Amino acid sequence: MNASTTKETAIKTGFLVVALASIVILAMIVVFLFREGLPIFRKVSVRDFLLGRYWYPTADPPDFGIFPLIVGSVVVTLLSCVIAVPLGVLSAVYVSEIAGSRMKEILKPAIELLASLPSVVIGFFGMVVVAPTLQEWFDIPTGLNVLNASIMLALMAIPTISSISEDALHGVRRELREASLALGATRWETISRVMIPAALSGLSTAVILGMSRAIGETMVVLMVAGGAAAIPESIFDACRPMPASIAAEMAEAPFRGDHYHALFATGVVLFMMTLAFNLVADMIAAKYKQVGTATL
Amino acid sequence: MSTSAKMETRNMSFYYGESKALENISIAFQACRVTSLIGPSGCGKSTFLRTLNRMNDIIAGTRVEGEVLLDGRSIYDADVDVVDIRRRVGMVFQKPNPFPKTIFNDVAYGLRIRGLRNRTELYDRVEASLKAAAIWDEVKDRLNESALGLSGGQQQRVCIARALAVEPEVLLMDEPASALDPIATQKIEELIRALRDRYTIIIVTHNMQQAARISDETAFLYMGKLVEVGKTDMIFTKPSCRRTEDYITGRFG
Amino acid sequence: MERRKKRKLIEAGAFLIVRSAALVIVLSLAVVVGFILFHGASAVNWTFLTQPPREAMTAGGIFPAILGTLYLTAGAILVAFPAGVASAVYLSEYAREGRLVRIVRLAINNLAGVPSVVFGLFGLALFVVFFKFGSSILSGSLTLGLLILPVIIGASEEALKAVPRTYREASLALGATRWQMIHRVVLPAAFPGILTATILGIGRAAGETAPIMFTAAAFYTARLPTSIFDEVMALPYHIYVLATAGTHIEQTRPLQYATALVLIALVLAVNLVAILLRARMRRRRMS
Numbered sequence: 102m103n104a105s106t107t108k109e110t111a112i113k114t115g116f117l118v119v120a121l122a123s124i125v126i127l128a129m130i131v132v133f134l135f136r137e138g139l140p141i142f143r144k145v146s147v148r149d150f151l152l153g154r155y156w157y158p159t160a161d162p163p164d165f166g167i168f169p170l171i172v173g174s175v176v177v178t179l180l181s182c183v184i185a186v187p188l189g190v191l192s193a194v195y196v197s198e199i200a201g202s203r204m205k206e207i208l209k210p211a212i213e214l215l216a217s218l219p220s221v222v223i224g225f226f227g228m229v230v231v232a233p234t235l236q237e238w239f240d241i242p243t244g245l246n247v248l249n250a251s252i253m254l255a256l257m258a259i260p261t262i263s264s265i266s267e268d269a270l271h272g273v274r275r276e277l278r279e280a281s282l283a284l285g286a287t288r289w290e291t292i293s294r295v296m297i298p299a300a301l302s303g304l305s306t307a308v309i310l311g312m313s314r315a316i317g318e319t320m321v322v323l324m325v326a327g328g329a330a331a332i333p334e335s336i337f338d339a340c341r342p343m344p345a346s347i348a349a350e351m352a353e354a355p356f357r358g359d360h361y362h363a364l365f366a367t368g369v370v371l372f373m374m375t376l377a378f379n380l381v382a383d384m385i386a387a388k389y390k391q392v393g394t395a396t397l
Numbered sequence: 398m399s400t401s402a403k404m405e406t407r408n409m410s411f412y413y414g415e416s417k418a419l420e421n422i423s424i425a426f427q428a429c430r431v432t433s434l435i436g437p438s439g440c441g442k443s444t445f446l447r448t449l450n451r452m453n454d455i456i457a458g459t460r461v462e463g464e465v466l467l468d469g470r471s472i473y474d475a476d477v478d479v480v481d482i483r484r485r486v487g488m489v490f491q492k493p494n495p496f497p498k499t500i501f502n503d504v505a506y507g508l509r510i511r512g513l514r515n516r517t518e519l520y521d522r523v524e525a526s527l528k529a530a531a532i533w534d535e536v537k538d539r540l541n542e543s544a545l546g547l548s549g550g551q552q553q554r555v556c557i558a559r560a561l562a563v564e565p566e567v568l569l570m571d572e573p574a575s576a577l578d579p580i581a582t583q584k585i586e587e588l589i590r591a592l593r594d595r596y597t598i599i600i601v602t603h604n605m606q607q608a609a610r611i612s613d614e615t616a617f618l619y620m621g622k623l624v625e626v627g628k629t630d631m632i633f634t635k636p637s638c639r640r641t642e643d644y645i646t647g648r649f650g
Numbered sequence: 651m652e653r654r655k656k657r658k659l660i661e662a663g664a665f666l667i668v669r670s671a672a673l674v675i676v677l678s679l680a681v682v683v684g685f686i687l688f689h690g691a692s693a694v695n696w697t698f699l700t701q702p703p704r705e706a707m708t709a710g711g712i713f714p715a716i717l718g719t720l721y722l723t724a725g726a727i728l729v730a731f732p733a734g735v736a737s738a739v740y741l742s743e744y745a746r747e748g749r750l751v752r753i754v755r756l757a758i759n760n761l762a763g764v765p766s767v768v769f770g771l772f773g774l775a776l777f778v779v780f781f782k783f784g785s786s787i788l789s790g791s792l793t794l795g796l797l798i799l800p801v802i803i804g805a806s807e808e809a810l811k812a813v814p815r816t817y818r819e820a821s822l823a824l825g826a827t828r829w830q831m832i833h834r835v836v837l838p839a840a841f842p843g844i845l846t847a848t849i850l851g852i853g854r855a856a857g858e859t860a861p862i863m864f865t866a867a868a869f870y871t872a873r874l875p876t877s878i879f880d881e882v883m884a885l886p887y888h889i890y891v892l893a894t895a896g897t898h899i900e901q902t903r904p905l906q907y908a909t910a911l912v913l914i915a916l917v918l919a920v921n922l923v924a925i926l927l928r929a930r931m932r933r934r935r936m937s
């Protein structure tokens with residue numbers, strides 16, 4: 102009797118320890134990023150690092166200003182959202198409110214498969230197909246630019262936005278839909294005035310997580326954003342978002358040199374941004390759970 | 398007689414896919430009367446009610462046979478606008494289902510989608526509806542709060558106000574008081590009696606006393622068939638079918 | 651009357667837009683996959699799949715990259731599967747909702763949102779540098795394993811949650827301890843779902859590039875790896891290298907397409923299996 106309770110407790114504790122691993126890993130990510138990233142601030146101030154306009158890490162003397170990289174990340178993320186949010190949310194509306202069961206059986210796997218396409222393949226597609234097309238259409242010197250990166254990033258963010266939005270719409274009480282229809286609302290009025298407002302917090306979570314996905318995405322921006330570490334002035338300019346910079350330069354950066362530390366510090370900034378996105382999404386989701394559908 | 402009915406079904410059958418849920422139902426509802434639908438659970442009361450405002454249309458694979466007439470016109474005809482039918486035939490559900498909006502916006506919803514923008518007119522109509530639903534005094538100071546903060550009975554009366562706001566001609570109620578306590582139930586019953594003058598009301602209930610208290614006519618459904626329909630006092634005192642009597646007196650097998 | 655027509659028209663217009671949005675998504679998938687299939691199919695053959703690259707990677711096959719991806723993926727699963735399933739078991743079977751569980755979940759959600767390149771940096775700092783594993787299969791597998799851990803936890807927990815309560819109650823009522831209930835009743839019942847979770851993890855791990863760039867992937871290796879401390883070539887990195895580095899970018903386009911084709915064939919096949927498996931489970935649960 103007693104032996105078996107001890108065993109049960111031991112097993113439970115074992116599982117608990119493993120479950121705590123996620124916390125430990127997240128903490129270790131923070132520790133190790135900072136450990137390798139902080140030394141750069143012996144050379145440049147935090148302010149100059151974040152707001153410095155020039156990123157010439159291999160020049161002599163080097164410049165470690167990641168402002169253009171931050172702007173690059175923000176610009177491609179926002180522009181990709183302009184594309185991905187309507188497509189993602191509307192496709193979710195279609196799947197959850199309009200499509201017949203047959204259509205659903207095609208669409209849902211299609212969206213999942215899109216999500217599973219490796220980012221390097223999407224980047225490759227952007228390089229070899231989208232870039233020449235843009236170049237031709239708009240008569241620009243190169244198709245590797247902000248616009249191309251944004252389109253490709255949108256492709257990666259759409260499945261995230263779509264599937265979380267669909268969950269949100271699916272979670273709205275069915276009775277609300279019936280109540281609206283029974284009042285003589287059309288299906289679209291029901292969707293736009295009842296279902297979408299009722300699902301709004303879930304939809305915002307979807308959008309935030311989609312943005313988080315886009316800002317952290319690496320291969321796409323590495324391959325199609327064009328790479329120039331300058332602040333883009335038009336959507337046809339090249340740019341160099343943070344992940345691209347890290348991925349492209351790490352291999353050449355001398356081990357534990359300034360450049361190496363600066364790239365880790367860039368990683369810290371990137372990590373902080375996605376962490377913020379995820380915490381906000383989590384807060385919205387938690388609030389939503391407590392209040393149920395009683396929002397708005 | 399039957400031609401003057403407000404709403405009427407003729408040899409109406411209803412299918413969920415292959416399974417027949419209603420069989421050959423012919424019944425007429427006179428204007429400005431309250432009719433109770435009673436019958437054991439699963440006999441098809443809700444299904445029947447939902448054929449009257451084409452609410453079953455939204456369930457895939459369902460099918461109606463026979464006729465359902467509103468003012469003598471079939472509501473299932475190809476050229477009939479289902480949206481219009483649902484405006485004319487309002488519905489109140491078993492569980493209160495206010496929208497996650499303010500009370501005012503909830504009641505104004507049906508008016509707004511019909512294009513009413515004028516703020517004062519909206520306000521007047523909302524007030525009139527809330528008064529008609531006997532809930533005005535309880536909510537007049539909190540029109541800008543969510544209806545979800547109200548008690549179940551209050552929520553249900555807001556839902557009734559919402560249904561009344563679009564000026565329906567027929568009001569369908571599916572066990573509107575079954576989720577409520579006795580006092581809230583009494584309020585809803587009083588309300589139904591008060592609404593009788595202006596609306597044709599069809600109400601599903603499991604509560605025999607309630608049916609006896611509020612309705613002029615009572616219809617008894619059993620296994621998808623209409624067993625008997627007539628004046629409420631007749632049904633409750635001298636039912637012509639043995640089944641009805643068994644059910645009413647609780648001697649049901 | 652006028653108003654009613656307008657409402658109808660608005661609805662028709664809105665539905666058209668909504669439908670087009672869905673169509674655009676399906677089309678994008680079809681176009682991306684179609685292009686790669688179209689351009690890559692002719693270059694994929696048995697030699698391509700089984701031979702190493704030749705002539706400075708302008709000819710020959712991709713066998714070392716396929717093998718490397720298999721090693722890395724297998725390694726990642728070895729790391730993430732036990733840890734992921736155990737975490738899910740704790741969360742779904744033992745944990746009471748409370749402060750601790752809330753923090754664990756928060757950590758998992760945030761871990762899922764960490765950018766892949768940051769995982770790469772972390773793997774570099776911890777496994778390659780701190781533990782001195784070097785750029786190797788071991789470092790890459792561990793990094794990828796951490797990356798897919800949240801995927802496996804999430805999907806496994808869902809699978810466990812889907813096991814009917816009655817199973818658990820019946821088992822406990824027969825006098826089973828909690829652990830007996832879990833490993834005799836709950837885990838077997840959740841097995842197909844956990845399998846699906848694992849497959850999804852495989853698909854994710856096989857396609858990631860950024861996490862292995864600094865931790866495992868080699869531009870080119872002359873010989874196949876012989877230990878877990880060797881660097882490897884990997885399919886995603888190989889595509890990146892062929893498409894962006896070197897002097898023969900245009901000349902090797904067919905090889906790039908073909909490599910991309912092999913990678914998406916692998917990933918899509920894996921995901922399709924997961925989708926079908928899940929659909930079958932759902933159907934069985936219905937009946």
Ligand SMILES: Nc1ncnc2c1ncn2[C@@H]1O[C@H](COP(=O)(O)OP(=O)(O)OP(=O)(O)O)[C@@H](O)[C@H]1O
Nearest residue numbers: 413418436437438439440441442443444445456603
């Ligand atoms: N969506 C549906 N699909 C298939 N069958 C249904 C559906 N809804 C109801 N039914 C079936 O139709 C029959 C009538 O159901 P209905 O809900 O109309 O009964 P009811 O008289 O309202 O019962 P209750 O008093 O319990 O509300 C039942 O056998 C039920 O199982």
Ligand SMILES: [Mg+2]
Nearest residue numbers: 442443444571
């Ligand atoms: Mg019912």
